[in-house]
Amino acid sequence: MCGIVGYIGREHPAVEVLIDGLRRLEYRGYDSAGVALVGDAGIDVRRAQGKLSALEASLRDEPISGHVGIGHTRWATHGKPSERNAHPQRAGSVAIVHNGIIENYRELREECEANGREILSDTDTELIAHLIDEAIIGGMDLLQATRAACSRLTGSYALGAVAESDPNHIVAAKNGGSPMILGVASGQAFLASDIPAILPYTREMIFLEDGSFAVLGEEGVQIVDAEGRPVDCEPKTVQWDPVSAEKGGYDRFMQKEIFEQPRAITDTIGTRIDLGSAEVDLDGCVFSREQVEKMSGVTLVACGTAYYACMVGRYMIEQIAGIPCEVDLASEFRYRRPIIGDGALVVPVSQSGETADTLAALREGREQGARIFAISNSRDSTIARESDDVLYTHAGPEIGVASTKCFTTQIVALYLLAMKLAVVRGRLSEEETRSHLDHLIRLPRLAERVLNLDGHIAKVASRYFHSRDFLFLGRGIMYPIALEGALKLKEISYIHAEGYAAGEMKHGPIALIDEHMPVVVIATRDALYEKLISNLEQVRARDGQVIAIASEGDEEIAAKANDVIAIPDLGPYLTSVLAALPLQLLAYHIATQKGTDVDQPRNLAKSVTVE
Numbered sequence: 330m331c332g333i334v335g336y337i338g339r340e341h342p343a344v345e346v347l348i349d350g351l352r353r354l355e356y357r358g359y360d361s362a363g364v365a366l367v368g369d370a371g372i373d374v375r376r377a378q379g380k381l382s383a384l385e386a387s388l389r390d391e392p393i394s395g396h397v398g399i400g401h402t403r404w405a406t407h408g409k410p411s412e413r414n415a416h417p418q419r420a421g422s423v424a425i426v427h428n429g430i431i432e433n434y435r436e437l438r439e440e441c442e443a444n445g446r447e448i449l450s451d452t453d454t455e456l457i458a459h460l461i462d463e464a465i466i467g468g469m470d471l472l473q474a475t476r477a478a479c480s481r482l483t484g485s486y487a488l489g490a491v492a493e494s495d496p497n498h499i500v501a502a503k504n505g506g507s508p509m510i511l512g513v514a515s516g517q518a519f520l521a522s523d524i525p526a527i528l529p530y531t532r533e534m535i536f537l538e539d540g541s542f543a544v545l546g547e548e549g550v551q552i553v554d555a556e557g558r559p560v561d562c563e564p565k566t567v568q569w570d571p572v573s574a575e576k577g578g579y580d581r582f583m584q585k586e587i588f589e590q591p592r593a594i595t596d597t598i599g600t601r602i603d604l605g606s607a608e609v610d611l612d613g614c615v616f617s618r619e620q621v622e623k624m625s626g627v628t629l630v631a632c633g634t635a636y637y638a639c640m641v642g643r644y645m646i647e648q649i650a651g652i653p654c655e656v657d658l659a660s661e662f663r664y665r666r667p668i669i670g671d672g673a674l675v676v677p678v679s680q681s682g683e684t685a686d687t688l689a690a691l692r693e694g695r696e697q698g699a700r701i702f703a704i705s706n707s708r709d710s711t712i713a714r715e716s717d718d719v720l721y722t723h724a725g726p727e728i729g730v731a732s733t734k735c736f737t738t739q740i741v742a743l744y745l746l747a748m749k750l751a752v753v754r755g756r757l758s759e760e761e762t763r764s765h766l767d768h769l770i771r772l773p774r775l776a777e778r779v780l781n782l783d784g785h786i787a788k789v790a791s792r793y794f795h796s797r798d799f800l801f802l803g804r805g806i807m808y809p810i811a812l813e814g815a816l817k818l819k820e821i822s823y824i825h826a827e828g829y830a831a832g833e834m835k836h837g838p839i840a841l842i843d844e845h846m847p848v849v850v851i852a853t854r855d856a857l858y859e860k861l862i863s864n865l866e867q868v869r870a871r872d873g874q875v876i877a878i879a880s881e882g883d884e885e886i887a888a889k890a891n892d893v894i895a896i897p898d899l900g901p902y903l904t905s906v907l908a909a910l911p912l913q914l915l916a917y918h919i920a921t922q923k924g925t926d927v928d929q930p931r932n933l934a935k936s937v938t939v940e
């Protein structure tokens with residue numbers, strides 16, 4: 330999760346505020362960092378791969394001074410972490426820092442190259458700097474140039490820019506992507522992607538809205554809309570103590586992590602996909618056509634929530650890549666003497682990268698000669714180190730014991746793997762690949778739309794939090810989502826909850842249904858919709874209370890359910906991620922209304938490093 334800091338003022342040396350702010354964002358994870366200061370002598374950019382200490386060493390060797398600057402910490406997702414891909418990215422007389430995904434970066438890159446601009450990095454960010462620099466050369470000031478550049482962008486961005494032509498201001502812009510926070514104090518102005526970065530300096534903050542721009546100067550902060558019209562924004566006083574600062578202003582880490590998912594998904598996608606060329610880059614991990622053709626199958630192994638992500642991933646790998654895919658609980662796989670075919674790929678999935686059973690399953694696969702391709706959220710974890718390849722989710726640290734953002738980013742990582750295998754196999758046309766990738770790029774913004782249902786979901790939760798049992802039903806790719814929904818509820822509210830394949834209802838569970846049994850039915854408009862509706866009617870016929878996760882615009886279902894939570898449709902694969910979000914919020918609100926310890930539920934550990 331990348332971090333942004335900016336400062337203008339003479340109360341403190343700018344570089345000290347930048348480094349101090351970036352250090353407060355370290356917990357988000359990064360592998361390169363940089364700062365840019367602008368003054369009468371021009372722009373001075375310093376970047377270093379690795380930890381902040383490497384950047385600080387460079388600054389000690391060659392100090393830079395000034396009262397206007399921007400800084401950034403970055404987790405490389407495209408190719409290896411490197412200095413040239415670190416931010417701030419510079420083009421001509423402009424330097425910028427950026428969080429988000431520019432979806433049309435390929436065409437912008439071609440345009441910049443056609444205009445004779447020399448592209449020095451692999452990043453989409455650099456192209457924004459070129460667009461701003463071109464506009465300034467054309468006579469615009471920094472704000473006008475930034476607005477003009479952003480009008481060319483498709484995708485999400487939160488960015489800060491400085492320019493030699495205007496050394497006394499920083500311009501910020503935001504559209505989706507991570508937050509962009511402006512801090513104000515007399516004679517000073519601050520920029521940050523997260524409140525903790527600037528909280529020691531000011532509590533007066535403005536939260537930039539999507540589509541807005543800000544000009545930061547010693548005289549204060551001016552906000553304008555996309556058309557350049559001034560927008561009145563009174564700063565809010567942030568009353569955070571240090572602990573709540575870590576929780577990002579949320580009541581609990583789990584709540585914060587649920588709402589971080591659009592950003593975590595954005596960061597996990599990173600620049601691993603290229604719409605223009607319809608390519609997928611798994612951080613340089615190579616699968617040759619011959620390897621994939623010879624691949625007898627893919628085996629996904631994990632525990633708990635990660636296992637349910639694998640169950641979702643199986644649909645993607647089999648249906649998109651056309652490769653047989655097996656999913657197994659690591660604690661079973663490690664003991665059942667599995668038969669692993671030649672050329673097989675074993676994929677341990679683990680947010681902590683330390684789960685004992687999953688590590689043992691990895692070693693079983695290794696012993697049988699399989700290639701090990703891990704998916705993990707923890708850099709350099711044991712599972713990561715013992716794998717041939719690792720695809721990191723970029724969810725940032727997950728503090729809440731109940732996994733949320735790691736679950737959805739694991740599904741994204743499995744989708745990327747399925748896409749990569751399909752592309753290498755030549756199984757998809759460019760158009761089909763582009764269509765799949767376009768769904769992925771739309772996911773973060775649709776996830777935000779679902780999370781905006783939080784108030785409604787809290788109300789639904791208040792009607793059922795006293796229940797003693799829950800049933801969660803789903804079919805197809807939504808079956809593992811039902812299992813995950815049940816796990817979320819049971820592990821944080823201590824209510825007994827079971828996930829079931831809806832087709833199994835008549836084989837037993839239906840005996841449980843009565844007026845005391847809430848049943849969550851995932852009945853989105855997919856190929857199995859009609860079957861879910863009949864399941865739903867079976868439950869209602871026995872006085873069961875139905876909470877339906879439905880598709881937006883489905884008017885019929887309201888008459889068949891006690892409560893409806895409507896989500897957007899994002900095709901046969903990624904709608905599963907959108908369906909998981911209301912189940913996370915439902916579990917969260919039921920547990921908080923019950924008063925259990927949501928972040929540290931009884932008997933549970935965040936990482937099960939023992940059998």
Ligand code: AGP
Binds near residue numbers: 633679680683732
């Ligand atoms: C999920 O909410 C639980 N905390 C638990 O099931 C967890 O997913 C499981 O222990 C696997 O952890 P890992 O992803 O770190 O391997």
